Amino acid sequence: MPWLTKSRFMAGRQCVKRLWFEVNAPLEVRAPESLAILQGRAFDDFVRTLWPGEVIDRARGMPAAIAQTRRVIDAGGAPVLHQAAVRNGEFAIIADVLRRDRGGTELIEIKASTSVKPEHVPDAAYQVLVLRGARVPVERALIGHVNNAFTLEREGDYRGLLIEEDITATVEALLPALADQAIDLHRVMSAREMPQIAMGPQCTSPHDCPFIERCSRGSPPxxxxxxxxxxxxxxxxxxxxxxxxxxxxxxxxxxxxxxxxxxxxxxxxxxxxxxxxxxxxxxxxxxxxxxxxxxxxxxxxxxxxxxxxxxxxxxxxxxxxxxxxxxxxxxxxxxxxxxxxxxxxxxxxxxxxxxxxxxxxxxxxxxxxxxxxxxxxxxxxxxxxxxxxxxxxxxxxxxxxxxxxxxxxxxxxxxxxxxxxxxxxxxxxxxxxxxxxxxxxxxxxxxxxxxxx
Ligand code: SF4
CATH class of the missing domain: 3.30.420.10 (Ribonuclease H-like superfamily/Ribonuclease H)
Structure with missing residues (x-):
């Protein structure tokens, strides 16, 4: 049974047909990575240098990363843990940063955007859901994003580039509905039948769907x-x-x-x-x-x-x-x-x-x-x-x-x-x-x- 990863969960929130395609009929030729993805990766790398800590190795696949994360957490956890891979049954996530602070654990989702966007809240909430389900007690959820008022004054001086915004309250409010949605989405992606969904505003919001060309075939342009x-x-x-x-x-x-x-x-x-x-x-x-x-x-x-x-x-x-x-x-x-x-x-x-x-x-x-x-x-x-x-x-x-x-x-x-x-x-x-x-x-x-x- 395939796992509902965070990216699948977010794809399913945009459109259940998109989720079904991604699991059951992915694109044969993948588009080159977008500039936004490349920027996001560069910002993740930057955060790792800003907050040195233990980094979970993803190169050997998700099961090995999950086992490594479990060992680190069971041994008391690292002050800063990057790329923690966690699974609860059919639900799995990779958390950008888990930080032990003020006596509790914080999830920090790193975004290369210059503000917190509405879609960042369910993204973080799904991670909190899976982490808590896997007995990783998360007290707070934050978004770490780019401060666009920052100016690089001196080479290498990045103090003030990263802004942390606490979104715990909105995440907690969303959690009960999100748990049901995760179960529904897992059922959709595991079904044999493709959901019948007409094209609409969801095809371009919050992101352009990669299946637009496939869905537009035969529809009146x-x-x-x-x-x-x-x-x-x-x-x-x-x-x-x-x-x-x-x-x-x-x-x-x-x-x-x-x-x-x-x-x-x-x-x-x-x-x-x-x-x-x-x-x-x-x-x-x-x-x-x-x-x-x-x-x-x-x-x-x-x-x-x-x-x-x-x-x-x-x-x-x-x-x-x-x-x-x-x-x-x-x-x-x-x-x-x-x-x-x-x-x-x-x-x-x-x-x-x-x-x-x-x-x-x-x-x-x-x-x-x-x-x-x-x-x-x-x-x-x-x-x-x-x-x-x-x-x-x-x-x-x-x-x-x-x-x-x-x-x-x-x-x-x-x-x-x-x-x-x-x-x-x-x-x-x-x-x-x-x-x-x-x-x-x-x-x-x-x-x-x-x-x-
Ligand atoms: S193009 Fe639109 S209808 Fe088709 S899968 Fe994507 S979001 Fe859904």
Missing amino acids: LQDLLHHKDPRVRAGAANSTTFFDPRQAAELRAQPFPRSYLDFETIGFAVPEVPGTRPYEQLPFQWSLHVEAAGGELQHAEFLAIESFGDFAALSKALIEAVPDEGPVFAYNAPFEGRALALLARLVPAHEAALTRLRARLVDLLPITRRAYYHPRMSGSWSIKAVIPTITAELAYDTLGEVQEGEGAQRAFLELRSGVPDAARRARLMRELLDYCRRDTEVLVTLARFLQS
């Missing part, structure tokens, strides 16, 4: 679009009507040459690495720039920092030298590029004036596109990845390799930074990062020309 607030989206869904109003792009035609097209790739860390920055502050590691002359000739420049990440003076200097002294700097969703330039100006006082001037020249192509254009294949989205395949198939992002979107670029960056022993893979990831960012600015050039056509 247009319902949301037929009721969309934008009449152009409704017309596109009902009659496949394309909307294009070149008058809305008049301000674009008025822009002088040379024209620059800029895109940054950025990364934020739960545990900030660069002095002067805060958790999750988006730090540029790459940019791509196309410069278009009046005759249409294009020049390209690019920058990618892996080992030299954090040398923002070098990244800024290269950018300032590559952008012409005048003319508009186009971006798509330009406030993002604006924030990156503002951050660089703050971190590199020597280039503050030049970066601030560059920021003042930003022109956002997103609102112009929104006003001027809609194609039914955009399915209600003006994201650049939705827009560009409706203009040209050549520049569609799915023609790229592994790196096809911003999160893919961030994952590739993290992999490269962690050290890729395989030289061929390293070279390929570098190439793909450069290709991806270059594609972003090629797309901007094509889009601007299209809107003026």
Whole structure:
């Protein structure tokens, strides 16, 4: 009989069909680990260095981890125990931290979020339920999360980064109902029949369900679009009507040459690495720039920092030298590029004036596109990845390799930074990062020309 682990319990609270799929018909090809999971792991590692203690070894499987945890607890427990594996019948959990404090045991669930979220309460409550059922007396439950008001003043000084919030009262209030729910969920996942559940808000809340594609097969895709607030989206869904109003792009035609097209790739860390920055502050590691002359000739420049990440003076200097002294700097969703330039100006006082001037020249192509254009294949989205395949198939992002979107670029960056022993893979990831960012600015050039056509 499979165990109801904490992740299965949380999956079942989101949707019993999701739980049933995860146990009985998991995805054949698992999606790459999300950035949120990678961030969570990095924050867990940080907490282990902050609170040194005994760590239960999970490498030899859950039964061995459970036996090791039992031995430690029966011997009186450790002041701080990481990754305690505990089972009560068919219910099992791995607790991030058990801490003996003020005469009792505390459960501390570590989250890389910057606040306590509603879903953290049942997550911790299920652990308390299993721990108490397995004769581990837990007096308090806390969430340890990232303090987003923290700034790294000095390298290695992380005092104040972790915040502990006591959620014992809400956990205790939830426990009676939760015990019944755990039994119900275990019954659902062990059943032969798949639960019949229609798609709904639960598919994306509190997290995107990994089975969305499977559940959407065969269901009518247009319902949301037929009721969309934008009449152009409704017309596109009902009659496949394309909307294009070149008058809305008049301000674009008025822009002088040379024209620059800029895109940054950025990364934020739960545990900030660069002095002067805060958790999750988006730090540029790459940019791509196309410069278009009046005759249409294009020049390209690019920058990618892996080992030299954090040398923002070098990244800024290269950018300032590559952008012409005048003319508009186009971006798509330009406030993002604006924030990156503002951050660089703050971190590199020597280039503050030049970066601030560059920021003042930003022109956002997103609102112009929104006003001027809609194609039914955009399915209600003006994201650049939705827009560009409706203009040209050549520049569609799915023609790229592994790196096809911003999160893919961030994952590739993290992999490269962690050290890729395989030289061929390293070279390929570098190439793909450069290709991806270059594609972003090629797309901007094509889009601007299209809107003026
Ligand atoms: S896509 Fe929606 S209905 Fe399907 S399993 Fe996931 S949450 Fe349930």
